[in-house]
Amino acid sequence: MKFTKKDILGIKDLTVDEINLVLDTAESFIEVSTREIKKVPTLRGKTIVNLFFEASTRTRTSFEIAGKRLSADTINISASTSSVVKGETLIDTARNLEAMNPDIIVIRHSAAGAPHMLARLVKQSIINAGDGAHEHPTQALLDMMTIKEKKGKIAGLRVAIVGDIAHSRVARSNIYGLTKMGAQVIVAGPAMMLPRNIEQMGVSVYDHMEEAIKGVDIIMMLRIQLERQQQKIFPSLREYSNYFCLNRTNITLAKEDVLVMHPGPINRGIEIAPDIADGPYSVILDQVTNGVAVRMALLYLLTGGK
Amino acid sequence: MEKKKKIVMDPEGIDRSLTRIAYEILEKNKGVANLCIVGIRTGGVYLAERLKNKISKIEGIDVPIGILDITLYRDDLRMGNKKPRPEKTDIPFSLDDKKVILVDDVLFTGRTIRAAMDALIDFGRPRSIQLAVLIDRGHRELPIRADFVGKNLPSSLWESVVVNLTEKTGMDEVIIQVSNV
Numbered sequence: 001m002k003f004t005k006k007d008i009l010g011i012k013d014l015t016v017d018e019i020n021l022v023l024d025t026a027e028s029f030i031e032v033s034t035r036e037i038k039k040v041p042t043l044r045g046k047t048i049v050n051l052f053f054e055a056s057t058r059t060r061t062s063f064e065i066a067g068k069r070l071s072a073d074t075i076n077i078s079a080s081t082s083s084v085v086k087g088e089t090l091i092d093t094a095r096n097l098e099a100m101n102p103d104i105i106v107i108r109h110s111a112a113g114a115p116h117m118l119a120r121l122v123k124q125s126i127i128n129a130g131d132g133a134h135e136h137p138t139q140a141l142l143d144m145m146t147i148k149e150k151k152g153k154i155a156g157l158r159v160a161i162v163g164d165i166a167h168s169r170v171a172r173s174n175i176y177g178l179t180k181m182g183a184q185v186i187v188a189g190p191a192m193m194l195p196r197n198i199e200q201m202g203v204s205v206y207d208h209m210e211e212a213i214k215g216v217d218i219i220m221m222l223r224i225q226l227e228r229q230q231q232k233i234f235p236s237l238r239e240y241s242n243y244f245c246l247n248r249t250n251i252t253l254a255k256e257d258v259l260v261m262h263p264g265p266i267n268r269g270i271e272i273a274p275d276i277a278d279g280p281y282s283v284i285l286d287q288v289t290n291g292v293a294v295r296m297a298l299l300y301l302l303t304g305g306k
Numbered sequence: 307m308e309k310k311k312k313i314v315m316d317p318e319g320i321d322r323s324l325t326r327i328a329y330e331i332l333e334k335n336k337g338v339a340n341l342c343i344v345g346i347r348t349g350g351v352y353l354a355e356r357l358k359n360k361i362s363k364i365e366g367i368d369v370p371i372g373i374l375d376i377t378l379y380r381d382d383l384r385m386g387n388k389k390p391r392p393e394k395t396d397i398p399f400s401l402d403d404k405k406v407i408l409v410d411d412v413l414f415t416g417r418t419i420r421a422a423m424d425a426l427i428d429f430g431r432p433r434s435i436q437l438a439v440l441i442d443r444g445h446r447e448l449p450i451r452a453d454f455v456g457k458n459l460p461s462s463l464w465e466s467v468v469v470n471l472t473e474k475t476g477m478d479e480v481i482i483q484v485s486n487v
Contacts, residue, residue, distance in 0.1 A: 040378040
């Protein structure tokens with residue numbers, strides 16, 4: 001199968017075949033990161049710009065490492081040290097970057113749709129590394145890769161996504177991806193954090209954690225995004241964690257071989273108890289490892305042959 | 307149009323060639339000390355496996371065997387529309403100071419071998435790399451030659467050489483045919 005997409009903007013635009021191609025390709029890239037010499041010459045002479053308008057450790061580092069292990073030149077731009085602080089618009093920034101002829105631009109922006117606008121504007125491939133509360137496709141791909149690696153399949157699994165669904169691009173991308181791949185998705189969170197009509201995305205909805213995680217194969221905990229909540233939508237963190245923290249008591253409701261996932265960074269003791277985050281069910285660090293492989297696969301698929 | 311097909315090696319021929327190559331490898335390397343075998347995906351992998359079995363039958367020792375996928379080292383990734391899917395490389399041992407027998411089914415332009423040698427060097431510093439192929443069909447584009455050859459098969463550029471192996475297609479044979487241009 002040929003990969004014909006110019007950009008990776010969201011899981012919503014990907015077909016099941018395309019998702020499978022990315023996951024299969026990523027599997028082959030895992031090995032490169034385990035070598036003593038962690039570099040292959042595949043993307044020699046290609047330039048990748050990481051344009052991050054929001055804070056990030058994992059995603060930015062992961063993209064940078066992925067590019068470097070494929071021998072591409074990667075350049076990082078963060079908003080705080082760029083001309084954005086002088087008042088340059090996103091469009092002007094993009095046009096200027098385009099004039100320097102990179103091959104791929106990876107962008108994270110707080111505005112939903114920012115990567116889509118860039119994709120229409122410039123000739124380079126755009127990868128969405130998170131746009132507002134809209135999509136975070138590479139996270140969903142690495143999550144699906146981790147599920148497939150640990151469970152051998154995605155179809156037929158019951159996956160509970162718990163937390164602030166309304167503000168979560170990770171949840172949205174995973175809902176698109178997992179339902180496409182045939183999993184049964186359950187979302188749970190306080191009523192204020194559940195978007196209206198979320199059922200239309202093909203998920204079942206609970207406002208109690210215990211009901212949501214009963215008998216599930218996967219629990220995906222979301223981070224409480226303190227930075228996105230100017231208006232307080234719950235009374236206190238302590239109250240939130242009383243009802244929605246995954247701990248050693250409520251985890252027993254899930255299947256015995258449940259996988260615990262979290263996109264990071266984790267708020268220990270708020271949405272996930274430390275002993276669960278570090279415990280035997282947790283695949284949180286496997287997700288990070290697979291993230292590099294998924295991003296290598298995407299960079300490879302977007303650049304190899306035009 | 308029906309394609310003209312000619313069988314140039316039958317199962318017995320392939321097996322005899324591999325037996326001879328196994329003996330030649332042992333003769334040239336004076337045994338199996340520091341020896342390892344790496345097969346190039348996909349045809350080379352099965353042949354590497356067979357050579358390993360023959361060597362262990364002769365010497366009573368299993369030599370380490372690895373699988374190499376050269377996709378990420380190809381020199382034509384930027385050209386054309388093809389975006390070959392990389393498969394897994396699996397070399398679970400260090401190549402430092404090893405005598406590596408690199409195995410492929412057909413030696414043609416030499417570009418695959420160039421890529422494979424670049425890849426091997428990324429796994430350590432072998433003492434030597436030796437090349438074993440079942441068929442050498444000529445038409446080299448790079449200064450590369452094989453150390454062990456099953457059969458030299460002079461061919462035209464409009465012909466294609468296909469190595470069928472039981473593990474892949476259910477039967478052992480080498481055929482040469484006019485490729486549809």
